Amino acid sequence: MAESAASQQAQPVRESFGSRLAAAMLDRGPLCVGIDPHPQLLADWGLNDDVAGLERFSLTVVEAVASLAAAVKPQVALYERHGSAGMAVLERVLAASAEAGVLSIADAKRGDIGSTMAAYADAWLRDGSSLAADSVTLSPYLGFESLRPALDLAAQYGRGVFVLALTSNPEGKSVQHVGGEQSVARRIVSAAAAENQRYEGVLGSVGLVVGATIGSALTDLDIELGPVRGAILAPGLGAQGATPADLRATFADAYPQVLATSSRGILAAGPSAAALRDAAEETLAGLRS
Numbered sequence: 001m002a003e004s005a006a007s008q009q010a011q012p013v014r015e016s017f018g019s020r021l022a023a024a025m026l027d028r029g030p031l032c033v034g035i036d037p038h039p040q041l042l043a044d045w046g047l048n049d050d051v052a053g054l055e056r057f058s059l060t061v062v063e064a065v066a067s068l069a070a071a072v073k074p075q076v077a078l079y080e081r082h083g084s085a086g087m088a089v090l091e092r093v094l095a096a097s098a099e100a101g102v103l104s105i106a107d108a109k110r111g112d113i114g115s116t117m118a119a120y121a122d123a124w125l126r127d128g129s130s131l132a133a134d135s136v137t138l139s140p141y142l143g144f145e146s147l148r149p150a151l152d153l154a155a156q157y158g159r160g161v162f163v164l165a166l167t168s169n170p171e172g173k174s175v176q177h178v179g180g181e182q183s184v185a186r187r188i189v190s191a192a193a194a195e196n197q198r199y200e201g202v203l204g205s206v207g208l209v210v211g212a213t214i215g216s217a218l219t220d221l222d223i224e225l226g227p228v229r230g231a232i233l234a235p236g237l238g239a240q241g242a243t244p245a246d247l248r249a250t251f252a253d254a255y256p257q258v259l260a261t262s263s264r265g266i267l268a269a270g271p272s273a274a275a276l277r278d279a280a281e282e283t284l285a286g287l288r289s
């Protein structure tokens, strides 16, 4: 007899990332603080656009928000632009986040053919890698199945992935909305739901990125997020214009799965750690009300 897809999947041996994230969201609330050390923000904080400025900026954010955010999300591009020394700072930011007890999401948006994907998975998700984060963002536009090495490694190591489904930028529609009733976004959501079947009774390791700015796209494309049984990372709050009310209207019944993420909207309050905390707390209050 043919085995079902779910029973063929490797069974997770560690607590799922979804379950760890759900516990953090229950404890602290549904906020992820993005760590995006843009040159302009470094300047506004009185820091140089160099490796020392990058490190001071990033560790200040971790220290300020680690006890009140469910997760932090360093934007990898803003470390890469400083070369290998910038990536070494990112390693220290990930280590500091783990030490401070806050989950990390490396916003790397990786995606490639399977053989190369295995190397990305090793870098971001394997125990012992200096870049290993609790989770990483992935791009499925070489085909969802090309992400297989990362999907399997995440499950094996109790880590997570967030797959781009409906991104917060206006240009995303030109790819993600294509396909009518079987839109690209809908297929990605279904594939994520199938992956999470390997988990029983808890949120699985595969989350999705669905922007807070997408308006009525879920309804227009007939997409339900509840059956995914994974966390929804929602960027777009704050600097991109979305409000907590938009999040509630957009996600409706799926709102409890949503981890809202804001970077510049909170980071603009720095460099004072107290002011950063206040900004994060104000955002959290809006998400809870």
Ligand SMILES: O=c1ccn([C@@H]2O[C@H](COP(=O)(O)O)[C@@H](O)[C@H]2O)c(=O)[nH]1
Residues within 6 Å of the ligand: 034, 036, 075, 107, 166, 167, 168, 169, 209, 210, 211, 235, 236, 237, 238, 239, 240, 261, 262, 263, 264, 265
């Ligand atoms: O659809 C997406 C996916 C990722 N992002 C990333 O989130 C932050 C948003 O920063 P803000 O300053 O809060 O606008 C940034 O790192 C993006 O690359 C996204 O915005 N939308």
